[in-house]
Amino acid sequence: MNVLIVFCHPEPRSFNGALKEVAVETLQRQGDSVEVSDLYAEGFDPVEGAAHYPERGEPDTFFPLTEQRHAFKGGTLPADVQREIARLERADLIILQFPLWWHGLPAMLKGWFDRVMVYGGLYSGSMRYDRGRLAGKRAICSVTTGSPAAAFSRHGRGGDMATLLWPIHCSLYYLGLEVLAPQVVYGVQGGGLSYQAEGEFREHLESAKASWAQRLPSLADAATIPFSGWQDWDEHGVLKAQHPLSWRP
Amino acid sequence: MNVLIVFCHPEPRSFNGALKEVAVETLQRQGDSVEVSDLYAEGFDPVEGAAHYPERGEPDTFFPLTEQRHAFKGGTLPADVQREIARLERADLIILQFPLWWHGLPAMLKGWFDRVMVYGGLYSGSMRYDRGRLAGKRAICSVTTGSPAAAFSRHGRGGDMATLLWPIHCSLYYLGLEVLAPQVVYGVQGGGLSYQAEGEFREHLESAKASWAQRLPSLADAATIPFSGWQDWDEHGVLKAQHPLSWRP
Numbered sequence: 001m002n003v004l005i006v007f008c009h010p011e012p013r014s015f016n017g018a019l020k021e022v023a024v025e026t027l028q029r030q031g032d033s034v035e036v037s038d039l040y041a042e043g044f045d046p047v048e049g050a051a052h053y054p055e056r057g058e059p060d061t062f063f064p065l066t067e068q069r070h071a072f073k074g075g076t077l078p079a080d081v082q083r084e085i086a087r088l089e090r091a092d093l094i095i096l097q098f099p100l101w102w103h104g105l106p107a108m109l110k111g112w113f114d115r116v117m118v119y120g121g122l123y124s125g126s127m128r129y130d131r132g133r134l135a136g137k138r139a140i141c142s143v144t145t146g147s148p149a150a151a152f153s154r155h156g157r158g159g160d161m162a163t164l165l166w167p168i169h170c171s172l173y174y175l176g177l178e179v180l181a182p183q184v185v186y187g188v189q190g191g192g193l194s195y196q197a198e199g200e201f202r203e204h205l206e207s208a209k210a211s212w213a214q215r216l217p218s219l220a221d222a223a224t225i226p227f228s229g230w231q232d233w234d235e236h237g238v239l240k241a242q243h244p245l246s247w248r249p
Numbered sequence: 250m251n252v253l254i255v256f257c258h259p260e261p262r263s264f265n266g267a268l269k270e271v272a273v274e275t276l277q278r279q280g281d282s283v284e285v286s287d288l289y290a291e292g293f294d295p296v297e298g299a300a301h302y303p304e305r306g307e308p309d310t311f312f313p314l315t316e317q318r319h320a321f322k323g324g325t326l327p328a329d330v331q332r333e334i335a336r337l338e339r340a341d342l343i344i345l346q347f348p349l350w351w352h353g354l355p356a357m358l359k360g361w362f363d364r365v366m367v368y369g370g371l372y373s374g375s376m377r378y379d380r381g382r383l384a385g386k387r388a389i390c391s392v393t394t395g396s397p398a399a400a401f402s403r404h405g406r407g408g409d410m411a412t413l414l415w416p417i418h419c420s421l422y423y424l425g426l427e428v429l430a431p432q433v434v435y436g437v438q439g440g441g442l443s444y445q446a447e448g449e450f451r452e453h454l455e456s457a458k459a460s461w462a463q464r465l466p467s468l469a470d471a472a473t474i475p476f477s478g479w480q481d482w483d484e485h486g487v488l489k490a491q492h493p494l495s496w497r498p
Contacts (some may be wrong), residue, residue, distance in 0.1 A: 010298040011311040046295060046356040049259040062260040063439045065395070101313075102362040103416035103423075104353055107295035111356030119442070129406060146314070150485035155495055157378065157477065157486040159419045163412060167352035170408045174352075190312045193368070228406065236399035237406040246404055 001032045001220055004091035008039045008098040008109040015144050015188045015205055020097045022209045023142070026216045035087055039108045044080060046111020052078045069120025077118065084116040093219055094139040094177065096168075099188070100146075103164050113171055123175060130229035132176020139172045140180040140219060141165060142212065146193075149186040169225065178224040183212055250281045250469055253340035257288045257347040257358040264393050264437045264454055269346045271458045272391070275465045284336055288357045293329060295360020301327045318369025326367065333365040342468055343388040343426065345417075348437070349395075352413050362420055372424060379478035381425020388421045389429040389468060390414055391461065395442075398435040418474065427473040432461055 005023055009016035020036065027034045037044075045052075050062040057070030071077045077085075088094065098109050105113075117123065122133050143165070145151075151158035158164075165182055172179045185208040190201060232243050239246040254272055258265035269285065276283045286293075294301075299311040306319030320326045326334075337343065347358050354362075366372065371382050392414070394400075400407035407413075414431055421428045434457040439450060481492050488495040 010313065013310050014312075040296075040298060046360070047289075048350075048355070049289060061262050061439070063263075063442070064259065065442050066439070069442075101297075102359070102366065103419045104359065106297070107356045107360030107363050110351070110353065110359045111295070113351040114356050117351065147486070150487050153487055155488035155492075157482050159415065164416050164419070166408065167413050167416060170413070171351045171353075190310070190315070193312070193314050193318075233406050237396070238399050238402055239404035243404075 001027075001092045002090050003027050003032050003034045003093045003095065004037065004087050005034065005095045005097055006037045006039065006109065006112065008096070008106050008112075010040045012041070014099075015185070015190065015208070016097055016099055018205055018209060019142060019144070019185070019212055022213050023095060023097070023216060026213045030217055035090065037084060037087060037112075039112060042080075044108060044112065046108050046114065048111065048114045052081075052115070064114075065119035068118035072118050072121035077121075078115075081116050081118065084112065085118075085122065088116070088122075088134065088137075092137055094137065095142055096139065097142045099144045100164070103159060105168060117171075117175060128174055128176070129227070130176065132174065135176035137177055138180060138219065138224065139177040141168060141182040143182055144185045144188040146189050147187065152184075152186065173225075173227045179227075180219060180222055180224055183215060250276075250341045251339050252276050252281050252283045252342045252344065253286065253336050254283065254344045254346055255286045255288065255358065255361065257345070257355050257361075259289045261290070263348075264434070264439065264457070265346055265348055267454055267458060268391060268393070268434070268461055271462050272344060272346070272465060275462045279466055284339065286333060286336060286361075288361060291329070293357060293361065295357050295363065297360065297363045301330075301364070313363075314368035317367035321367050321370035326370075327364075330365050330367065333361065334367075334371065337365075337371075337383065337386075341386055343386065344391055345388065346391045348393045349413070352408060354417060366420075366424060377423055377425070378476070379425065381423065384425035386426055387429060387468065387473065388426040390417060390431040392431055393434045393437040395438050396436065401433075401435065422474075422476045428476075429468060429471055429473055432464060 005020055007016070007020045011017060024034050024036065048064050053067040053071055055074065055076050056067060058066050096109065098106055104110070127133050147158045150156050152161040152164070154160050161184060169179050188204070228239060232239055234240050254269055256269045260266060273283050273285065297313050302316040302320055304323065304325050305316060307315050345358065347355055353359070376382050396407045399405050401410040403409050410433060418428050437453070477488060481488055483489050
């Protein structure tokens, strides 16, 4: 199996960095080929904008999707975007390793979606969802949070974790990816902010590493999150009234 | 009323740019004072990282929240972060004007949360939710989408809009803000991608501007989205079993 780990944390010696390392080691040990997109270390630019498109399709007004399609077709996509697309194409499994910041992806990783998932190349109106370009590949979010698990439970004050991750899972499925249940480590705080003293922090880390290492070998075969697809939707892209999950009037 | 519009689009002559302009004009005409954070025009850096903290609280390992708190206390926050905080402090109403990219905020605006909402300054363990630093102020998302409304309906293939905006609304409420129902314009596509020919695009834009201009004067008094608060939660931050919305066993 070819695995791409998209690692998004500014500090290699972080909890996230350790989880990335344990994934590399565990997967390599079982014979997988592992590649890492280390977004911070590589200085990835997450800001989509005109500066990335010196050869414009539409010179007067910057429409991001127009320029993405134009650059994809003309082979003039920015080098970092081309590199990330090549990595995605080689991968059978994609692991997004990130801390939950402000109820979502850090800007660096959000911009990886904004810039790399180019219109007219990685998706289009007819190449999405279960007809997506990356169909047949798998993806998983490996996430850390500052607040403890109870806060992200169904009625927790932080918001239900499944709901917070839903937009990210939607994006992964939009590309055709099969989405695995996330790996979430709660209550991670360093730098003297913590619920945890240094010893507790170490213990938490070791336990999180062990549970991740134990789960990783199963990712190739584990059941994925079910999504509805083209056959379930009417011509407006809405669940057909006779769909078992539909309770529309 | 003092209004802050946080405008996030790379193209001033975009649909989003036009909605920002109509908000400025409408609010000024009714006597409000309006300030615009034009994130792209100002070259805001959305990437939280060590480079922003030359005087480190913890020199060996970069813990973002540790450095945010240290810089806030020491008065050494980056100039752009200080500027944004001052704008927030002046505002009674905050309008986030952005296109929905990959089921969420563009990276530029996501990073505005990551960097500006500093730990130890704009929030802390005891200064959050209905005890948040920005309590008493209001906020609203004014959003455009590429796909049409049906795709973002309750059973639409794009995902229910209320659920996609939930993490963003969580972040706003976390800061103490009262959150208004979003203003959403669906099916916005330019640059020849469109469902819409040029004439239809113009008509769509004029209609969206008119409906936004009509709603803006009501934002100061309109009902806001109800959230649970400290009095509703038990010591773990979970809805108390006797809460009317709780169906926990």
